[in-house]
Amino acid sequence: MAAGELLKGDFDLGLGNIGAGAIGGAVGALILSLLIPALSGFDIGPIIGQVIGAAASGAIVTIAIGAVRARWR
Numbered sequence: 555m556a557a558g559e560l561l562k563g564d565f566d567l568g569l570g571n572i573g574a575g576a577i578g579g580a581v582g583a584l585i586l587s588l589l590i591p592a593l594s595g596f597d598i599g600p601i602i603g604q605v606i607g608a609a610a611s612g613a614i615v616t617i618a619i620g621a622v623r624a625r626w627r
Contacts, residue, residue, distance in 0.1 A: 579611055
């Protein structure tokens with residue numbers, strides 16, 4: 555949602571922000587846990603790392619999709 559607020563105007567995805575962010579967050583967290591073994595598990599450190607990674611990758615995917623959609627218009 556925060557990335558969507560930054561994209562108001564030409565890059566806005568509307569409700570697609572939630573979907574893009576969720577997909578990007580899930581995929582990003584999975585990739586991070588595969589690349590960095592310390593981020594896998596159920597301890598507090600790995601969970602915090604996964605949340606931060608998921609938020610960042612969700613924002614990146616939301617911004618990227620918004621930019622691509624704005625180019626197509």
